Amino acid sequence: MGCWKGDVGRSWIYTTLIICANGFFSSMRPSESFLTPYLTGPDKNLTIEEVTNQVLPVWTYSYLALLVPVFLITDYVRYKPVLLLQGISFIVTWLLLLFAHGVVAMQVVEFFYGMVTATEVAYYAYIYSVVSAQHYQRVTSYCRSVTLVAATVAAVLGQLLVSLADVSYFHLNAITLASVALAFLCSFFLPMPQKSMFFHRKEGSEPPPAPEKAVATLSSSGPSSCQEDKSSGSPDRGPTPQQHPDSARPPHHVLRVLLQLSKDLKVCYSSRQLLYWSLWWALATAGFNQVLNYVQVLWDFRAPSHSSAVYNGAVEAIATFLGSATSMAVGYVKVNWDLSGELALGIFSAMDAGALFLMYFTDNIWACYAGYLVFKACYMLLITIATFQIAVNLSMERYALMFGFNNFIALAIQTILTVVVVDSRGLGLDISTQFLIYGSYFAFIAGIFLIRSTYTIISIKCRNTTVASEHTDP
Numbered sequence: 001m002g003c004w005k006g007d008v009g010r011s012w013i014y015t016t017l018i019i020c021a022n023g024f025f026s027s028m029r030p031s032e033s034f035l036t037p038y039l040t041g042p043d044k045n046l047t048i049e050e051v052t053n054q055v056l057p058v059w060t061y062s063y064l065a066l067l068v069p070v071f072l073i074t075d076y077v078r079y080k081p082v083l084l085l086q087g088i089s090f091i092v093t094w095l096l097l098l099f100a101h102g103v104v105a106m107q108v109v110e111f112f113y114g115m116v117t118a119t120e121v122a123y124y125a126y127i128y129s130v131v132s133a134q135h136y137q138r139v140t141s142y143c144r145s146v147t148l149v150a151a152t153v154a155a156v157l158g159q160l161l162v163s164l165a166d167v168s169y170f171h172l173n174a175i176t177l178a179s180v181a182l183a184f185l186c187s188f189f190l191p192m193p194q195k196s197m198f199f200h201r202k203e204g205s206e207p208p209p210a211p212e213k214a215v216a217t218l219s220s221s222g223p224s225s226c227q228e229d230k231s232s233g234s235p236d237r238g239p240t241p242q243q244h245p246d247s248a249r250p251p252h253h254v255l256r257v258l259l260q261l262s263k264d265l266k267v268c269y270s271s272r273q274l275l276y277w278s279l280w281w282a283l284a285t286a287g288f289n290q291v292l293n294y295v296q297v298l299w300d301f302r303a304p305s306h307s308s309a310v311y312n313g314a315v316e317a318i319a320t321f322l323g324s325a326t327s328m329a330v331g332y333v334k335v336n337w338d339l340s341g342e343l344a345l346g347i348f349s350a351m352d353a354g355a356l357f358l359m360y361f362t363d364n365i366w367a368c369y370a371g372y373l374v375f376k377a378c379y380m381l382l383i384t385i386a387t388f389q390i391a392v393n394l395s396m397e398r399y400a401l402m403f404g405f406n407n408f409i410a411l412a413i414q415t416i417l418t419v420v421v422v423d424s425r426g427l428g429l430d431i432s433t434q435f436l437i438y439g440s441y442f443a444f445i446a447g448i449f450l451i452r453s454t455y456t457i458i459s460i461k462c463r464n465t466t467v468a469s470e471h472t473d474p
Helices: 006-027 032-040 048-055 057-076 080-099 103-118 121-130 133-163 169-188 253-269 272-302 312-330 337-361 365-391 396-422 431-472
Strands: none
Touching: 006 080, 006 121, 006 133, 006 169, 032 048, 032 133, 032 169, 032 272, 032 312, 048 057, 048 103, 048 272, 048 431, 057 080, 057 103, 057 121, 057 272, 057 396, 080 103, 080 121, 080 169, 121 133, 133 169, 133 312, 253 272, 253 396, 272 337, 272 365, 272 396, 272 431, 312 365, 337 365, 337 431, 365 396, 396 431
């Protein structure tokens, strides 16, 4: 009963309900699993080559161009306006998908979808700004769960409507438009935050823990360099930005924040452990996003949608479930990740490479589906471990900063892959050959971390042997 007493108690419950409703409807997009069949079908009548080499690359370019300015603007305007912008971008995206035609129109669709993904940062950042620290773990859990449920429901619903009710892809997109419009409506009812992580910090306020900290059962055996810099802030989280007595003076406020952010990045990346985890994060996320962006094209190439049954929704639903299951399993595995983490990165990255090679060499659509399930489950397992390792010793501000910067580097790498491999102005490779490149890319990542982990394990064993011999010598 205590949580219902007073305006504060009611406020966090109301805000949680609204932000969860927003997350559910914005993630409930049953048409998304069938984008390529829709674009190459009679509704849009594009060729596989046009979709692959001219339309889909625009998303990567627009996402990269918008990510940094949107990240900074999101904090400066305190999140809610960016959630509204995301809602508008969603609606414009699906209106164009429904009623526009031609390659140029679909490129505009991809630009607005790049805006959608660039503004996703506002969703979880908003929670921090309006919910007190004692509720942060629960609210974060609710919001993550509801988006996962929505994505699964959308994939299953889309598959059932296509397979059993013979609903057209056009009407699936109409359902998605209604869903994202409801998400946009929900965002109007969100209260406007009075603070933010960087530009509008309240003096003396204590930042909540990073999302993964509160639920992590994994921890590093030693402090990161972010902990070692204890000149200000709490001893267990390192200094936090915006704790200067003159922070209220507006003329140099933005410059001071940017300078503090650059100092924080330098301090955190000076930790060798965080650097290696971040390196894997950036490399693997670039490859993962690239595979996700083009896997439907490969499926359509292996089993053309105009002459074969399409099970994209079912595969995405199973992949989402497996990804969530492997992510959850990480919390119950007791492993010294400082010793074995890089070995795990190497082994599972090799499994990702094997899954992608399978998708290249096989002509069987079911083998393609199976390879995708293995690929996504392995990536979700590893990204969860990497997230825990990076977040466990960082303040919320530094975690958000490293998260954003790692994703920016990932997106920059993905853009290079797109320009060289996919874009018609580059090599413009066919979709099958692209997956050979992606498999080789993950094999390269696996090689880096298998070599690195072997070196680490041998060094530790040699060190332990030396110490043991010193203890036994008279």
